[in-house]
Amino acid sequence: MWLRQRARLVEETQRSRAAAEAVAGELERILESITDGFCSLDRSYRYKYVNRLAEEILGRRREELVGRSALEGSPMSEAGITAVRKAMEQGETCHAQAFNPALQRWLATDIYPSPDGVVVLFRDITDRKRAQEELRRLAAIVESSEDAIISKDLDGVITSWNAGAQRLFGYTAEEIVGRPISWLMPRDRDDMERILDRIRRGERVEHFETVRLRKDGSLVPVWLSVSPIRDDAGNIVGAAKIARDVTEQKRQVAEGERLYREAQEAARVREEFLSVAGHELRTPLTSLQLQLHTLRRRIQSGQQDKAAELLGRASMQLQRLTRLTEELLDVTRITTGRLELELEETDLGQVVQGVAERHKESTARAGCELRVVAPQGITGIWDRSRLDQVVTNLLSNAVKFGNGKPIEIRASLDTSWALLTVRDQGIGISPEDQAKIFERFEQAASKRSYGGLGLGLWITRQILEAHHGRIEVTSEPGRGSTFRIDLPLRPPGGALA
Amino acid sequence: MKVLVVDDDYAVLDAFKDVLEDEGYEVSVAANGLEALKELRQGARPDVILLDLMMPVMNGWEFRQEQLRDQALSAIPTVIVTAHNRPEESAKELGVVSCIRKPVKPELLLSTVGKFRG
Numbered sequence: 001m002w003l004r005q006r007a008r009l010v011e012e013t014q015r016s017r018a019a020a021e022a023v024a025g026e027l028e029r030i031l032e033s034i035t036d037g038f039c040s041l042d043r044s045y046r047y048k049y050v051n052r053l054a055e056e057i058l059g060r061r062r063e064e065l066v067g068r069s070a071l072e073g074s075p076m077s078e079a080g081i082t083a084v085r086k087a088m089e090q091g092e093t094c095h096a097q098a099f100n101p102a103l104q105r106w107l108a109t110d111i112y113p114s115p116d117g118v119v120v121l122f123r124d125i126t127d128r129k130r131a132q133e134e135l136r137r138l139a140a141i142v143e144s145s146e147d148a149i150i151s152k153d154l155d156g157v158i159t160s161w162n163a164g165a166q167r168l169f170g171y172t173a174e175e176i177v178g179r180p181i182s183w184l185m186p187r188d189r190d191d192m193e194r195i196l197d198r199i200r201r202g203e204r205v206e207h208f209e210t211v212r213l214r215k216d217g218s219l220v221p222v223w224l225s226v227s228p229i230r231d232d233a234g235n236i237v238g239a240a241k242i243a244r245d246v247t248e249q250k251r252q253v254a255e256g257e258r259l260y261r262e263a264q265e266a267a268r269v270r271e272e273f274l275s276v277a278g279h280e281l282r283t284p285l286t287s288l289q290l291q292l293h294t295l296r297r298r299i300q301s302g303q304q305d306k307a308a309e310l311l312g313r314a315s316m317q318l319q320r321l322t323r324l325t326e327e328l329l330d331v332t333r334i335t336t337g338r339l340e341l342e343l344e345e346t347d348l349g350q351v352v353q354g355v356a357e358r359h360k361e362s363t364a365r366a367g368c369e370l371r372v373v374a375p376q377g378i379t380g381i382w383d384r385s386r387l388d389q390v391v392t393n394l395l396s397n398a399v400k401f402g403n404g405k406p407i408e409i410r411a412s413l414d415t416s417w418a419l420l421t422v423r424d425q426g427i428g429i430s431p432e433d434q435a436k437i438f439e440r441f442e443q444a445a446s447k448r449s450y451g452g453l454g455l456g457l458w459i460t461r462q463i464l465e466a467h468h469g470r471i472e473v474t475s476e477p478g479r480g481s482t483f484r485i486d487l488p489l490r491p492p493g494g495a496l497a
Numbered sequence: 498m499k500v501l502v503v504d505d506d507y508a509v510l511d512a513f514k515d516v517l518e519d520e521g522y523e524v525s526v527a528a529n530g531l532e533a534l535k536e537l538r539q540g541a542r543p544d545v546i547l548l549d550l551m552m553p554v555m556n557g558w559e560f561r562q563e564q565l566r567d568q569a570l571s572a573i574p575t576v577i578v579t580a581h582n583r584p585e586e587s588a589k590e591l592g593v594v595s596c597i598r599k600p601v602k603p604e605l606l607l608s609t610v611g612k613f614r615g
């Protein structure tokens with residue numbers, strides 16, 4: 001009886017052992033085939049079981065590990081060890097995610113308490129970590145970019161928006177993500193559909209220059225580069241757009257063009273001036289050359305009596321040439337800031353009388369009657385010869401453009417200012433020319449008709465400004481011009497120079 | 498032989514006058530085109546006109562137009578005297594017989610005027 005029972009017992013035991021072995025074998029196959037590294041540790045932290053993937057991740061064979069402590073000389077990281085200790089001591093499930101310096105890999109580890117220790121499941125997440133890092137790095141680049149970087153789907157709905165885009169267009173990401181890209185489109189532009197068409201065909205659009213609309217309604221010139229975004233299967237799902245504000249570039253280009261035009265204009269004016277200057281110098285040279293010829297002939301033929309008068313006239317032409325040369329030198333002095341004043345007590349009335357006296361002949365020949373109202377005693381601290389030059393310039397202009405009509409010079413005193421007006425009744429100056437006549441090389445009257453370097457009024461203004469004075473003109477074409485000078489009696493601050 | 502000199506610069510007029518008169522020419526002067534035209538219309542008939550171009554009131558170009566329009570005056574030989582860089586161009590444009598460039602060489606002035614003698 002008991003033999004049969006025993007035999008059954010043995011049979012059952014054998015069966016259950018076989019079943020248990022089958023289960024153990026099944027478990028081992030499972031552990032060997034799972035996609036995580038797996039090991040179990042006993043209460044003394046000794047490796048009991050290490051699966052194939054764990055061998056691979058840890059870079060050790062299971063024979064090297066089983067029976068040895070995981071705490072010493074183990075490939076486990078500090079963070080891993082801490083988590084294992086915690087799970088073991090507190091009987092809690094623990095998780096760790098850490099870089100293992102020995103393995104140079106990122107591991108994610110889950111530790112579960114078991115009746116006789118812990119089991120550890122871990123996997124290599126290095127690739128995922130690196131991808132995340134890369135993504136963060138790219139996001140940081142996008143975020144810190146000066147350019148606007150925007151993505152949109154193929155329907156033109158905005159899907160991302162960086163800080164550069166906010167700076168450029170004024171919208172925050174919250175305001176505009178999910179909104180149509182047409183929000184950035186000026187009403188009269190229709191280049192968006194063309195760009196989207198090219199994107200749908202998989203083409204890139206580079207350095208496309210256009211205009212976009214800001215949140216505040218203003219327009220901004222931009223350069224666009226747009227590239228298609230593809231999903232993992234290679235399908236085009238959207239577009240990445242980089243927009244750069246080219247306002248400054250545009251301004252610089254415009255500025256460059258303006259400078260170029262100005263330089264060209266300056267060169268043209270200079271050229272014209274040189275031609276005028278050449279013309280002006282040739283006139284007194286002509287007189288001088290002919291006078292010297294006559295002089296020589298008369299001396300040769302013994303007509304010395306007529307020579308003296310000729311010499312006087314020749315020396316006047318020399319003075320004229322000297323004045324022209326001085327004017328030319330004045331231009332250089334003024335433009336290089338070397339116009340120096342020799343300030344001294346000067347009587348404006350005396351200066352005016354002197355100039356009028358010197359111009360008696362030329363005014364008479366021009367048929368202009370000259371009226372001078374210039375009382376003596378209008379004294380100030382001025383450069384006498386420069387003041388003489390100012391009055392001379394104004395008077396010779398009045399004679400030149402005075403059409404043979406009367407000219408009036410009037411000097412007066414107004415508390416701390418001296419006033420001088422020179423009035424003619426000649427051809428006058430049109431309003432648009434009145435603005436130009438004090439510029440360099442400008443002469444309102446046709447150069448075909450009137451001589452002169454076109455420098456007189458410019459020099460006059462510079463001299464007066466050096467004295468802290470000013471000059472202005474009122475004029476009506478055909479009715480004459482009045483030039484008015486306001487000159488402080490002494491330089492501001494009381495300094496003499 | 499008579500010469501009419503038209504120039505707005507009195508010193509130039511005087512200098513021309515001296516040189517030409519010393520050579521026996523009879524010289525009259527005018528300060529601009531209008532004065533010259535007035536003189537001619539009052540009957541003056543010079544053998545040659547020396548004409549400056551840049552003058553106020555009536556310049557040399559305008560004078561020349563008036564002269565050519567007037568049959569009594571159009572045949573008077575006219576020489577332009579100018580400080581222009583390319584006087585030949587102006588001469589062609591104005592249909593004048595000759596041109597002299599300022600500054601004027603006395604010898605050239607005398608030889609040019611001499612061509613119209615008698």
